[in-house]
Amino acid sequence: MSNITQSAVAAPLAALLCIAAGGVQADDFTDAELERWQGQFMEVVEEGRRLWGTEGLGSNRLVCGQCHPNAANTHPETYPKFQKQLGRVVPIWEMVNWCIRNPLEGEALNAADPRMIALQAYMNYERRGVAMEPGKH
Amino acid sequence: MSKLSRRNFLKGSGLLAAGGVLPMSLIELAFADPRQNFNFAYISDSHIQHIKGKEFVRNWDRGLMRAVAETNLLDPKPDFVLYGGDIAQLGTKPEIDHGLELLSALRYPVRYALGEHDYYLDLGEYWESQLGPQYYSFDHKGVHFVVLNSILTYDEWTNKWPTPEQRMAVMAGLDNPNGSPFMVGEAQRAWMADDLAKVAKTTPVVVLSHSPLQKIFRNWNFWTEDAEQVQALLAPFDKVTVLYGHVHQIQYNQIGNISFNSAMATAWPWPYPRSYAQAPSHMPKLTVPMNRADPFFERDATGWQFIDLHSGNIDLHYALYDNPNRVVAFNAQSGRPEDTAFQDPATRVPAQMHY
Numbered sequence: 188m189s190n191i192t193q194s195a196v197a198a199p200l201a202a203l204l205c206i207a208a209g210g211v212q213a214d215d216f217t218d219a220e221l222e223r224w225q226g227q228f229m230e231v232v233e234e235g236r237r238l239w240g241t242e243g244l245g246s247n248r249l250v251c252g253q254c255h256p257n258a259a260n261t262h263p264e265t266y267p268k269f270q271k272q273l274g275r276v277v278p279i280w281e282m283v284n285w286c287i288r289n290p291l292e293g294e295a296l297n298a299a300d301p302r303m304i305a306l307q308a309y310m311n312y313e314r315r316g317v318a319m320e321p322g323k324h
Numbered sequence: 325m326s327k328l329s330r331r332n333f334l335k336g337s338g339l340l341a342a343g344g345v346l347p348m349s350l351i352e353l354a355f356a357d358p359r360q361n362f363n364f365a366y367i368s369d370s371h372i373q374h375i376k377g378k379e380f381v382r383n384w385d386r387g388l389m390r391a392v393a394e395t396n397l398l399d400p401k402p403d404f405v406l407y408g409g410d411i412a413q414l415g416t417k418p419e420i421d422h423g424l425e426l427l428s429a430l431r432y433p434v435r436y437a438l439g440e441h442d443y444y445l446d447l448g449e450y451w452e453s454q455l456g457p458q459y460y461s462f463d464h465k466g467v468h469f470v471v472l473n474s475i476l477t478y479d480e481w482t483n484k485w486p487t488p489e490q491r492m493a494v495m496a497g498l499d500n501p502n503g504s505p506f507m508v509g510e511a512q513r514a515w516m517a518d519d520l521a522k523v524a525k526t527t528p529v530v531v532l533s534h535s536p537l538q539k540i541f542r543n544w545n546f547w548t549e550d551a552e553q554v555q556a557l558l559a560p561f562d563k564v565t566v567l568y569g570h571v572h573q574i575q576y577n578q579i580g581n582i583s584f585n586s587a588m589a590t591a592w593p594w595p596y597p598r599s600y601a602q603a604p605s606h607m608p609k610l611t612v613p614m615n616r617a618d619p620f621f622e623r624d625a626t627g628w629q630f631i632d633l634h635s636g637n638i639d640l641h642y643a644l645y646d647n648p649n650r651v652v653a654f655n656a657q658s659g660r661p662e663d664t665a666f667q668d669p670a671t672r673v674p675a676q677m678h679y
């Protein structure tokens with residue numbers, strides 16, 4: 188690196204450090220906050236668990252839990268991955284929708300639907316601790 | 325394909341070729357006295373599910389109808405059919421009636437065992453009114469068959485529910501933490517001891533049970549709480565085979581003199597317990613799992629089984645729909661059931677890896 192670029196970086200950096208030292212702690216958080224965020228997450232997991240065993244995502248009274256007890260065989264740690272029948276790499280919500288449309292004979296959810304997020308939170312939670320293996324079949 | 329001599333046992337299966345069925349073959353086994361041998365079919369876990377009015381879940385109806393149609397085409401003909409339990413999903417009269425109507429197309433006598441989905445609504449009352457006692461025994465060509473109600477549980481649990489529907493719904497959720505472990509129970513074990521006391525120890529015994537009569541995975545009730553006591557009752561016999569349902573997957577094991585073989589479901593397959601990362605399980609080491617199911621083919625990893633009982637032990641032929649059929653046969657040399665193609669780890673295929 189030349190001296191010119193070094194000083195060009197140093198000036199804004201010094202400015203940033205001054206702001207932090209001035210008492211604006213933008214990136215700090217407390218144990219109480221951590222607890223609250225975990226609580227918020229677990230509420231969504233609980234909602235996902237509820238949806239997992241509740242009729243209504245489909246039209247024929249089937250529930251996800253009938254075939255996926257404890258969300259087993261959903262493998263969220265492998266997504267996105269190639270699905271041969273779809274012919275491309277898909278995110279997990281597309282497979283969730285596949286199971287909603289087919290075994291459950293229901294209508295697909297939007298990717299951002301709170302129910303879709305809850306289902307994903309639940310699947311991931313049941314898979315906690317398992318190593319990420321994107322692409323694994 | 326092996327070089328062993330075979331004969332087709334699915335006669336006219338060309339009729340079903342459109343549905344993707346390949347003719348299954350039965351390995352011919354040579355015995356000193358072939359007159360001792362006989363065949364039966366084994367169908368289980370249809371989970372007929374009522375939607376409303378006259379509507380039932382199409383997928384489960386299809387599974388049972390296909391098993392019945394194919395069983396009717398068997399050649400040689402089975403002497404009878406064993407049904408391993410869980411005709412219904414929520415134990416209601418419409419579900420049991422509809423299931424029995426589909427099963428009535430079978431051209432053979434059928435012997436039934438109770439599953440928890442048939443039982444926990446009315447404690448088996450309607451099932452019993454249609455099919456007879458909840459546990460019983462019978463003899464066939466020198467083999468003693470014992471049929472158990474192995475899905476009982478603690479009385480405190482059974483009696484604690486405000487409504488029968490709530491009790492049924494909780495027991496119907498495989499992973500429901502408010503469920504309760506299956507058991508045969510003291511009264512039935514006393515009956516069993518009495519029943520077996522009249523049977524010579526050299527008589528082959530086959531037990532039909534919905535739950536595994538061994539302890540594999542408690543969370544999903546792949547489990548029988550008093551398995552050790554039941555096994556102890558069977559220990560004095562030379563040859564014992566336990567056939568169980570409930571697990572919706574291929575499992576087999578050997579404990580002492582007892583061979584264990586499970587049935588696939590006609591409805592849907594279940595994950596192997598090892599695929600649940602949060603709890604330990606004890607899948608028999610002997611078991612080579614079935615292939616992971618393809619969700620794009622709704623009959624995949626479901627099916628029924630054909631059983632060849634020879635010299636008191638069984639060969640079990642799994643009629644799998646989107647996979648090659650499997651045969652788990654008693655190996656007289658090693659004294660345990662073994663898969664005839666995949667037992668050697670070197671022969672396994674990637675789809676048998678569950679995680």
Ligand SMILES: [Fe+2]
Nearest residue numbers: 369410439570
């Ligand atoms: Fe079942």
Ligand SMILES: [Fe+2]
Nearest residue numbers: 410439440570
């Ligand atoms: Fe069951």
